[in-house]
Amino acid sequence: MSAPMPPRSCQSLATAAAISGLTALGPPRRQLLMGQYGAPLRSQKGKLKGLQLQSLEGCLIIKLPKYLRPMLVRELSPGDWIQVWAYPEGDRWQALDVLPWPEQEVPDALRQAVPPLPSALVPASPREDSRPGAQVCIQVCRKGKCFKQGGQQIWQALEAEVEANPGFQHIAIEATGCMKACKLGPNLRVLPQGKLHSRINPDRAVALLDRYR
Numbered sequence: 001m002s003a004p005m006p007p008r009s010c011q012s013l014a015t016a017a018a019i020s021g022l023t024a025l026g027p028p029r030r031q032l033l034m035g036q037y038g039a040p041l042r043s044q045k046g047k048l049k050g051l052q053l054q055s056l057e058g059c060l061i062i063k064l065p066k067y068l069r070p071m072l073v074r075e076l077s078p079g080d081w082i083q084v085w086a087y088p089e090g091d092r093w094q095a096l097d098v099l100p101w102p103e104q105e106v107p108d109a110l111r112q113a114v115p116p117l118p119s120a121l122v123p124a125s126p127r128e129d130s131r132p133g134a135q136v137c138i139q140v141c142r143k144g145k146c147f148k149q150g151g152q153q154i155w156q157a158l159e160a161e162v163e164a165n166p167g168f169q170h171i172a173i174e175a176t177g178c179m180k181a182c183k184l185g186p187n188l189r190v191l192p193q194g195k196l197h198s199r200i201n202p203d204r205a206v207a208l209l210d211r212y213r
């Protein structure tokens with residue numbers, strides 16, 4: 001990442017900023033935003049573009065550079081606490097870095113002061129986080145054994161293929177939790193049929209797309 005990396009543990013910084021939730025540091029306009037990851041932001045075509053951050057200032061719209069988008073899917077879930085280095089851009093923010101923030105490190109004052117996440121921000125199910133209008137959804141397990149055995153590479157290969165190929169715009173790719181078939185991993189599931197594909201790899205996963213053209 002090109003931006004200077006703040007320390008992962010920002011307890012003292014966070015404590016000092018707990019009341020404002022917004023701290024000016026370093027270059028004049030760069031700021032540290034703190035709050036809960038609400039939901040991903042997607043383009044009309046379903047491409048991941050950013051996130052909604054529930055902060056003391058309300059719901060902030062944060063655009064992510066491409067290099068930060070994979071971690072959003074890989075490491076974060078709605079409701080997670082995060083710290084975001086960003087600068088304002090119109091009525092939005094442009095992120096420079098996103099840091100997962102262990103809940104036990106979040107100061108109580110901040111945790112209690114940030115308004116609860118509106119339920120509308122949290123996808124009730126993975127399907128609701130799909131590409132709008134998508135008729136097929138491929139869920140890739142991103143947990144435990146599947147992740148260690150290449151789940152991330154599978155997800156990235158599928159996402160890249162779908163983004164690049166206009167013929168696949170009806171297909172949404174999602175990273176999900178454990179599918180309870182860990183011994184067979186890496187796993188993916190195709191909706192709406194619900195068919196589970198096991199011991200998958202990136203090449204097989206991409207080849208699978210042709211079945212759903």
Ligand code: FES
Nearest residue numbers: 141146178179182
């Ligand atoms: S970790 Fe992937 S199915 Fe359990």
